[in-house]
Amino acid sequence: MVAGELGPCSATLDRPVPTVASFSGRPHPLLVHRNKSGCRVSAASQQTRRVRAATVQAQVASAEAPAIPKPGTLPPKIVNVDLGDRSYPIYIGEALLNDAEIVSRHVQGSQILVVTNTTVAPLYLESFVKGLREQGAFKVESVILPDGEEHKSLQVLQQVWDKALESRLDRKATFVALGGGVIGDMTGFAAAAYQRGASFIQVPTTVMAMVDSSVGGKTGVNHPLGKNMIGAFYQPRCVLADMETLKSLPDRELASGISEIVKYGLIFDPELFNWLEENVEKLLNRDSKAMMHAIDRSCAIKADIVALDEREGGVRATLNLGHTFGHAIEAAQGYGVWLHGEAVAAGMVMAADMSFRLGWIEPEICKRTVELLKRAKQPITPPKGMTAEQFRSFMSVDKKVQDGKLRLVLLRGPLGNCTVTGDFDPQILEDTISAFVAHEGISGSSDLPNTQ
Amino acid sequence: MVAGELGPCSATLDRPVPTVASFSGRPHPLLVHRNKSGCRVSAASQQTRRVRAATVQAQVASAEAPAIPKPGTLPPKIVNVDLGDRSYPIYIGEALLNDAEIVSRHVQGSQILVVTNTTVAPLYLESFVKGLREQGAFKVESVILPDGEEHKSLQVLQQVWDKALESRLDRKATFVALGGGVIGDMTGFAAAAYQRGASFIQVPTTVMAMVDSSVGGKTGVNHPLGKNMIGAFYQPRCVLADMETLKSLPDRELASGISEIVKYGLIFDPELFNWLEENVEKLLNRDSKAMMHAIDRSCAIKADIVALDEREGGVRATLNLGHTFGHAIEAAQGYGVWLHGEAVAAGMVMAADMSFRLGWIEPEICKRTVELLKRAKQPITPPKGMTAEQFRSFMSVDKKVQDGKLRLVLLRGPLGNCTVTGDFDPQILEDTISAFVAHEGISGSSDLPNTQ
Numbered sequence: 076m077v078a079g080e081l082g083p084c085s086a087t088l089d090r091p092v093p094t095v096a097s098f099s100g101r102p103h104p105l106l107v108h109r110n111k112s113g114c115r116v117s118a119a120s121q122q123t124r125r126v127r128a129a130t131v132q133a134q135v136a137s138a139e140a141p142a143i144p145k146p147g148t149l150p151p152k153i154v155n156v157d158l159g160d161r162s163y164p165i166y167i168g169e170a171l172l173n174d175a176e177i178v179s180r181h182v183q184g185s186q187i188l189v190v191t192n193t194t195v196a197p198l199y200l201e202s203f204v205k206g207l208r209e210q211g212a213f214k215v216e217s218v219i220l221p222d223g224e225e226h227k228s229l230q231v232l233q234q235v236w237d238k239a240l241e242s243r244l245d246r247k248a249t250f251v252a253l254g255g256g257v258i259g260d261m262t263g264f265a266a267a268a269y270q271r272g273a274s275f276i277q278v279p280t281t282v283m284a285m286v287d288s289s290v291g292g293k294t295g296v297n298h299p300l301g302k303n304m305i306g307a308f309y310q311p312r313c314v315l316a317d318m319e320t321l322k323s324l325p326d327r328e329l330a331s332g333i334s335e336i337v338k339y340g341l342i343f344d345p346e347l348f349n350w351l352e353e354n355v356e357k358l359l360n361r362d363s364k365a366m367m368h369a370i371d372r373s374c375a376i377k378a379d380i381v382a383l384d385e386r387e388g389g390v391r392a393t394l395n396l397g398h399t400f401g402h403a404i405e406a407a408q409g410y411g412v413w414l415h416g417e418a419v420a421a422g423m424v425m426a427a428d429m430s431f432r433l434g435w436i437e438p439e440i441c442k443r444t445v446e447l448l449k450r451a452k453q454p455i456t457p458p459k460g461m462t463a464e465q466f467r468s469f470m471s472v473d474k475k476v477q478d479g480k481l482r483l484v485l486l487r488g489p490l491g492n493c494t495v496t497g498d499f500d501p502q503i504l505e506d507t508i509s510a511f512v513a514h515e516g517i518s519g520s521s522d523l524p525n526t527q
Numbered sequence: 528m529v530a531g532e533l534g535p536c537s538a539t540l541d542r543p544v545p546t547v548a549s550f551s552g553r554p555h556p557l558l559v560h561r562n563k564s565g566c567r568v569s570a571a572s573q574q575t576r577r578v579r580a581a582t583v584q585a586q587v588a589s590a591e592a593p594a595i596p597k598p599g600t601l602p603p604k605i606v607n608v609d610l611g612d613r614s615y616p617i618y619i620g621e622a623l624l625n626d627a628e629i630v631s632r633h634v635q636g637s638q639i640l641v642v643t644n645t646t647v648a649p650l651y652l653e654s655f656v657k658g659l660r661e662q663g664a665f666k667v668e669s670v671i672l673p674d675g676e677e678h679k680s681l682q683v684l685q686q687v688w689d690k691a692l693e694s695r696l697d698r699k700a701t702f703v704a705l706g707g708g709v710i711g712d713m714t715g716f717a718a719a720a721y722q723r724g725a726s727f728i729q730v731p732t733t734v735m736a737m738v739d740s741s742v743g744g745k746t747g748v749n750h751p752l753g754k755n756m757i758g759a760f761y762q763p764r765c766v767l768a769d770m771e772t773l774k775s776l777p778d779r780e781l782a783s784g785i786s787e788i789v790k791y792g793l794i795f796d797p798e799l800f801n802w803l804e805e806n807v808e809k810l811l812n813r814d815s816k817a818m819m820h821a822i823d824r825s826c827a828i829k830a831d832i833v834a835l836d837e838r839e840g841g842v843r844a845t846l847n848l849g850h851t852f853g854h855a856i857e858a859a860q861g862y863g864v865w866l867h868g869e870a871v872a873a874g875m876v877m878a879a880d881m882s883f884r885l886g887w888i889e890p891e892i893c894k895r896t897v898e899l900l901k902r903a904k905q906p907i908t909p910p911k912g913m914t915a916e917q918f919r920s921f922m923s924v925d926k927k928v929q930d931g932k933l934r935l936v937l938l939r940g941p942l943g944n945c946t947v948t949g950d951f952d953p954q955i956l957e958d959t960i961s962a963f964v965a966h967e968g969i970s971g972s973s974d975l976p977n978t979q
Contacts, residue, residue, distance in 0.1 A: 229681060240752035243923060268720070271747060271758045272838070295723060300692035306723045307759065386724070471695060 149367060154374040156290065157382040161310045165290060165374050167367055171317040172199060172278065175206030179213070181312040183274045184247030187215045188239055190262040191253040192222040195280055198323050203253060203278075216242045220258065225411035227257045227297045229305060235265040239273075246270035249312070255281035255328070256288035256415065260303070263294030267309035277311045280320040282332025282358075282366070283416050286339075286373035289314045291381040291391075301469070302402045308386050316370060318363045326359075326452075331416025333358055333451040334397075336369050338423060339376045341444065342393050342484070345491040347372050352443070355450050392495040396484040397423030403469035404457050413458065420453035421511075429507040430486040433499055440490055457511050466508045604819060606826040608742065609834040613762045617742060617826050619819055623769040624651060624730065627658030631665070633764040635726045636699030639667045640691055642714040643705040644674040647732055650775050655705060655730075668694045672710065677863035679709045679749045681757060687717040691725075698722035701764070707733035707780070708740035708867065712755070715746030719761035729763045732772040734784025734810075734818070735868050738791075738825035741766045743833040743843075753921070754854045760838050768822060770815045778811075778904075783868030785810055785903040786849075788821050790875060791828045793896065794845050794936070797943040799824050804895070807902050844947040848936040849875030855921035856909050865910065872905035873963075881959040882938040885951055892942055909963055918960045 151168025191200055196219045207215050218238040220231055250273055252262035259277050266275035277289040295306015340348030357365035384391040401422030427441045445455050482497040603620025643652055648671045659667050670690040672683055702725055704714035711729050718727035729741040747758015792800030809817035836843040853874030879893045897907050934949040
C-alpha cells in the first residue's frame with residue numbers, strides 16, 4: 076500500500092488496511108475509528124471528536140488566556156495546532172483585529188513588519204498598526220504588495236525583503252501577514268528565509284486563508300512552471316481569524332473559500348458535509364455564527380491532520396483533494412484568472428468523477444458534490460478551451476509526483492473517506508480529463524462558472 | 528551574561544561563568560573543560576579531543592562503510608556531524624570525486640541535479656556525472672551558474688529552480704553542489720526551498736568550502752543590503768571533500784581558505800594555531816597530508832559547535848570571528864572584489880585589535896595573528912578608501928544584531944578563547960574602525976593585500 080493512503084473501504088479492497096503506524100507514529104483518529112467500526116463514521120465518533128476538540132480548546136484557553144469577548148460579539152473559539160515546540164493557537168472570533176493585545180502576546184522581538192496588499196491596506200492597515208504601536212515599545216513597519224495570485228512571485232516577494240533590510244530588521248523580527256492566502260504564503264516564506272528564519276503571525280482576511288492556507292505552515296510562491304514550487308514548511312506563532320474582515324470580502328472570494336470547507340467534508344467529515352448542505356446559504360450571507368462554526372471545524376480537521384504529518388509524508392496529502400486538477404487549471408490559464416477555490420471546486424468534481432469511474436464511490440457522492448458546489452456558486456467544469464494536453468503537462472510537475480509517478484487524492488468508500496494513490500488505471504484518468512475538456516462534466520452539465 | 532557567550536577568562540571578569548546549560552542542553556566540551564582547568568586548554572584536554580574525534584571516526588567508519596582508499600592515496604578521514612536524524616558524514620580524502628558509489632549511497636530518490644559553475648564545470652562535471660550515471664538508474668541533470676560571489680543572488684538562483692522544474696524533478700530529487708562556497712550556499716538554499724524541501728549533497732572544491740561553508744547547513748544568497756540575508760538552515764545528506772579538486776584551485780583562493788583555518792585556532796584550538804605557525808607553507812604548497820589534517824581538524828571543530836547549536840542561538844556565533852567586520856568590507860566594495868577569506872582575515876585582525884583595546888587579550892595574540900595571516904598571504908587591513916561610516920552602516924544590518932544592539936565575536940583570555948557579546952564600550956569599536964580606515968592597522972603596518 077502506498078504510504079499516506081487512508082484505508083480504502085470499497086469492495087475492491089484487496090490490500091491490507093494500514094496500521095496507524097503507517098503515519099507519523101501517533102494514531103490517526105480517523106484510522107483508529109475505522110478499524111473499530113468498519114469504515115463508517117458513526118455518530119459516536121463524531122461525538123468523540125467534538126469532545127476532543129472541546130478539551131483542546133479548554134486547555135488552550137486556560138493556557139493562552141484569550142481575550143474576553145467584546146460586548147455584543149460571540150465568544151472566540153480557539154483551535155490549537157499541536158506541533159511540539161512549534162505549536163500555536165488559531166483564534167476565531169469577532170472584533171479580534173483591533174485587539175492588538177493578542178497579537179503582541181505572540182511577538183518575540185521588538186520589531187514588526189506588517190505585510191499586506193493594496194486591497195486590504197486601505198481597510199485595516201492603519202488601525203491595525205496603530206493598535207500594535209499602542210501596545211508597547213514595538214517598532215512597526217509595513218509593506219503593501221500588489222493584490223492577486225499573479226503577484227505571488229519571487230520578484231514581488233523581494234519587496235518584502237527589501238523593506239525588511241531597509242528598515243534594519245533583525246532575525247528576531249516578527250512578520251505579520253495581513254491579507255488572504257497569497258499574502259499569508261508569501262509572508263511566511265519571506266519570514267522563513269529572512270536571515271534564515273524570522274518569526275511570523277497570520278492574520279487571514281479571507282475565508283480561504285482562514286480555513287486553509289493560514290493553517291499548517293505551508294508557505295511559498297509560484298514559479299511560471301508550477302504553483303507553490305518555491306517555499307518552506309514554516310509555522311506561524313499564532314493565527315487570528317476575525318469575522319469582521321469577511322464583511323468587506325467580495326462575494327466571489329467569499330464563495331471560493333467555501334470550496335475548501337466542502338473539501339473537509341468530502342475527505343474527512345460527513346457531518347460537516349451534511350451541515351453545509353443545510354447551511355451553505357448562511358455562509359454566502361456572511362452569518363457570523365455559521366461562519367465561525369464552519370471555520371472552527373475546518374481548522375480543527377486541518378490541525379489534526381497537520382499534527383500527524385507536518386511535512387506531508389503521508390496523510391497530509393489528503394488535503395489536496397481536487398488540487399492537482401485545480402493547479403493545472405490555474406497554471407494553464409495563468410494564475411489569478413480563476414480564484415484558487417474555484418479551480419479546486421472544478422478539480423474536486425473531476426476527482427469525484429474519476430473515483431466513481433474507478434468504482435470507488437457511489438454516484439450519489441458525485442451528485443451531492445456537484446449540487447453543493449453549484450449552490451456555493453463554484454464552477455464544476457474546467458474553463459472552456461482548456462486541453463487534455465494542458466492537464467497532462469501541468470499535472471506532471473505536481474509536488475505529489477514521486478519518482479515520475481503521478482499520485483492523486485481520490486475519494487474511496489462512504490462520504491468522508493479518501494486515499495492518496497498512484498495505483499490506478501491511467502486510462503481512467505484520461506477518460507475523466509477527456510470528459511471534462513469536452514465539457515461533458517460529471518453530470519452532463521456544461522455549466523460554466525460565474526467567473527468568466 | 529549574554530546567552531551564547533563563552534566563558535571569558537580575563538581579569539576583568541565580573542560576571543559568573545556560564546553553566547553548560549546556557550547552550551543547547553548538552554555539555555560544551557570546551558566549557559566543561561574550562562570549568563575543570565581554569566580557562567587553560569591543557570595538553571590533556573587536547574588529548575581527550577583527539578581521542579574523542581578518533582572514536583567518532585571509528586564509529587562512523589563502521590556504520591558508513593567508507594570507500595577503501597585507492598592505491599597510492601591516503602586513507603580517507605570521516606567527520607560526523609551529529610544532529611540527530613539529520614546527522615551526516617564528511618568524507619575527507621584523495622580521489623573521492625570519481626568514487627560515485629559514496630555519493631550515490633546518500634541519494635534518496637532517482638533524480639539528481641548537479642549545480643556547478645563555469646570554472647568548475649570544465650574540470651570535473653563530465654566525469655562526475657558519468658560516474659553517477661554508471662552507478663545506477665539515476666536521471667542526472669546539471670546546471671552551470673556564473674562563477675563568483677557577485678552572482679550569489681536570487682536572480683541567479685532562479686536558474687537552478689528553472690532547470691529543476693524544466694527537468695520535472697520532484698521533491699525527492701537530490702541537488703548536488705559541485706563547487707566552492709557560493710555554489711554550496713546557493714544549492715543548499717535552492718534545495719531547501721524547492722517544493723518546500725528537496726535533498727542535497729555538498730561536494731566542495733575549495734578550501735574555504737571544505738572547512739567552513741559546506742559544514743553546518745547555513746545556506747542562502749546575498750541581498751544588495753547584506754550578505755547571506757536570504758536563506759535557510761538546511762543540512763546536506765553528506766559532504767565529500769576531495770583533495771584532488773584543490774590542485775586546480777588558484778593560489779589566491781587556496782590562500783583565502785586558510786583564513787578560516789586560522790579562525791578555528793583563534794576561537795577554539797591553540798594546538799591547531801601552533802601547527803599552522805609551523806605548517807602554513809605546506810598548505811600553500813598543497814601538501815595533501817597537511818591539507819587533510821587542517822581540514823579534518825577544522826571540520827571536527829565546526830561539527831562539534833554546530834551539533835551544540837545548529838540554529839545559532841548561542842555558541843555557533845563564535846564561528847563568525849572577523850565576519851561582521853569582514854561582511855562590511857565585502858558589502859562596501861561590492862561582493863566579489865575581495866574573496867570572503869580575505870575580508871575575514873582583515874576582519875579577524877580588527878576583532879583582535881578591538882579585543883586588545885578592551886584589555887581582553889595579550890598583545891602577543893594580535894601579533895601572532897597578523898604574522899600568520901601575512902604568511903598566508905592575507906590582507907590585514909581593510910581596503911584603502913573604505914570609510915568609518917561604511918563600517919557603521921554595514922555592520923548595523925549584521926544578523927548578530929539583536930533588537931538593535933550590535934554583538935561581536937571578540938577574543939578574550941588565552942589563545943583559543945572567545946566571546947560573543949554586545950557588552951563593550953562602543954567607543955572602543957569606533958577607535959578600532961578609525962585606526963583601520965586610517966590604515967594604521969594593528970601593527971602600524973599599512974600593508975595592502977596582494978589582491979588589489
